[in-house]
Amino acid sequence: MTTNNSRTGRLYGLGIGPGDPELITLKALRLLQAAPVVAYPAPDTGESLARAIVAPHLKGWQTEIAIRVPMVTARFPAQEVYDRAAEELGEQLEAGRDVAVLCEGDPFFYGSFMYLFGRMAERFPVEVVPGVSSLTACAATLGTALAARNDILTVLPAPLEAETLKARLQGVEAAAIIKVGRHFAKVKQVLDELDLTGRAHYIERATMENQRILALDDVAEEGAPYFSMILIHRRGEAWT
CATH class of the missing domain: 3.30.950.10 (Tetrapyrrole methylase, C-terminal domain)
Incomplete structure (x- = not known):
């Protein structure tokens, strides 16, 4: 899964489990360590919990993109954040780079990745990797x-x-x-x-x-x- 400008990159929604770094699946771990771009949700300020979960598994050479999501219950501006994130990740995919998006727990069980999936699945190849849910x-x-x-x-x-x-x-x-x-x-x-x-x-x-x-x-x-x-x-x- 190296960069290849002759093709569109693939978007991976990786369920990384509830918090214990050992509760990531073998498949999610393989895809995480091979992807040239790793993206993850993060609060307005401070560190990302999703990144902290997989930190022991990161190789150090990958491009990282923090998706800063306001910790509010209102539909906006969170939806605007996902719109911008879809555009930014889309640029990486169009350049032929695979992107692994981290999602705590399971991507489709109240997971944040579903909002990117809804914006990007019709434009790019997307694979969802289930994870251990909370x-x-x-x-x-x-x-x-x-x-x-x-x-x-x-x-x-x-x-x-x-x-x-x-x-x-x-x-x-x-x-x-x-x-x-x-x-x-x-x-x-x-x-x-x-x-x-x-x-x-x-x-x-x-x-x-x-x-x-x-x-x-x-x-x-x-x-x-x-x-x-x-x-x-x-x-x-x-x-x-």
């Missing part, structure tokens, strides 16, 4: 199975309104509440009202060096990071 990483680290037999697993983003969360959790068999962060107090209240707190498991920054597993009552209302998740199973454990 969902499965949290379950494995907590030692609690997500679902079994005919269970229906429900995935809910914590930013949803409290009434929506409550309605979706009413009678749920198994659930994962993602992106907890500053919404922890709201989520905890809903779980208390539904008598699900005792069947809930909380974890933050799963597989990372600063990972923490806490009882819900021990989590500070304002202290949950963005990368936190609550897993729930109505039977308590999926295998029972």
Whole structure:
């Protein structure tokens, strides 16, 4: 996968896992180390978590492109950022250079790469490499199975309104509440009202060096990071 100006480069969306550098797949690692251009999301200021995950695997000779994405919930200016990134990466591809775009977890499970895919897949060859998602990483680290037999697993983003969360959790068999962060107090209240707190498991920054597993009552209302998740199973454990 070296530079070749006689062809259009290929865009790779690499799922790099939830945080542990060893949880990258062999395929993603091979493509990462061969691509002449590596791009990754990064905050307005500071280091990129995605780059930090793969830092032990980088060779040092590749061109790096940081896609600076404002950490806001509004549709703009984030969409404009992806528009500009698609243009910049497109120039690399048109020059015949393959581009590996890093995506924490899995690219198509709430992954940032999907926004580039939607802008570029019709113009360039694109390959998506799945990764270990935060969902499965949290379950494995907590030692609690997500679902079994005919269970229906429900995935809910914590930013949803409290009434929506409550309605979706009413009678749920198994659930994962993602992106907890500053919404922890709201989520905890809903779980208390539904008598699900005792069947809930909380974890933050799963597989990372600063990972923490806490009882819900021990989590500070304002202290949950963005990368936190609550897993729930109505039977308590999926295998029972």
